Amino acid sequence: MKLKNSVINRIKTELESGDFCKEDFEILESEQKDSIIKIIFKPKKEYYFEIFETTIKRKRVDRSPLANLSGLNHEYEEEENATLTIESPGNYKVVESNQVSNLDAAINRIESWTTNIREEITQTSLNKKMEIEEDLSWFQERVDKDIENPEDNFTEEEAHRIHDKLETLRKRIEELETKIGCDESIKIAAEETIQKTKDDLKIYPKGIWYKTAGNKLLNLMKSIVKTQEGRQVLAETVKNLLK
Numbered sequence: 257m258k259l260k261n262s263v264i265n266r267i268k269t270e271l272e273s274g275d276f277c278k279e280d281f282e283i284l285e286s287e288q289k290d291s292i293i294k295i296i297f298k299p300k301k302e303y304y305f306e307i308f309e310t311t312i313k314r315k316r317v318d319r320s321p322l323a324n325l326s327g328l329n330h331e332y333e334e335e336e337n338a339t340l341t342i343e344s345p346g347n348y349k350v351v352e353s354n355q356v357s358n359l360d361a362a363i364n365r366i367e368s369w370t371t372n373i374r375e376e377i378t379q380t381s382l383n384k385k386m387e388i389e390e391d392l393s394w395f396q397e398r399v400d401k402d403i404e405n406p407e408d409n410f411t412e413e414e415a416h417r418i419h420d421k422l423e424t425l426r427k428r429i430e431e432l433e434t435k436i437g438c439d440e441s442i443k444i445a446a447e448e449t450i451q452k453t454k455d456d457l458k459i460y461p462k463g464i465w466y467k468t469a470g471n472k473l474l475n476l477m478k479s480i481v482k483t484q485e486g487r488q489v490l491a492e493t494v495k496n497l498l499k
Contacts, residue, residue, distance in 0.1 A: 258285065259293060263363075267295070270366035275374050292359070295366070297373055305369045307362045308340040312355075343369045345376045406463025415457045425473070426450045442479055449476045 268278040286294040290310040297303035313333045341362050346352025356362050453469040
């Protein structure tokens, strides 16, 4: 079934109702049986929206006066026209189907589908951040295992050595910020975080300092890290604090 241009234009309007523009999508006249139209999200082609008009069988119960008099609930099947959408991503599943009342109702679901795309992309980014956090769980374990005399304060020599490492880290972060183009607020946060960890050397025992400083630095780096190279810098610089 070929849709009118006015209907295609309405679909394009729905595609622009969220965070995307119509150019982000490809609208196809599907060759699949009963399929009216298929929309593909160009940046990630496994995300699609398809509308079908088909017939489905439903079970009915004969509730006529004669059936009621006989006391029998006679069941029978009846075919009816149905409009369906197949959406990926769906509200809860990777692929979902929805039966709607008509073509207008199907088109109205497009905005919800584009919202699901945005949420899925956002969640994927969040999952990557969570992976970074999981990858860095070793730090606290290393502190418990490798730091000798965690209740003692740092000697002047130890504090000086860590101070130098923090200064090296500050310079590495500056290089990374310049390379990836961080905004000013992140640069200020980086300076404040490293200065605070330096100041804490004079106050906290070793075990507490390593854990609190480690958390500060890891949180800072996670706000900067966007690439695999950044992750490597993160791992190398934090590990160096434990040497």
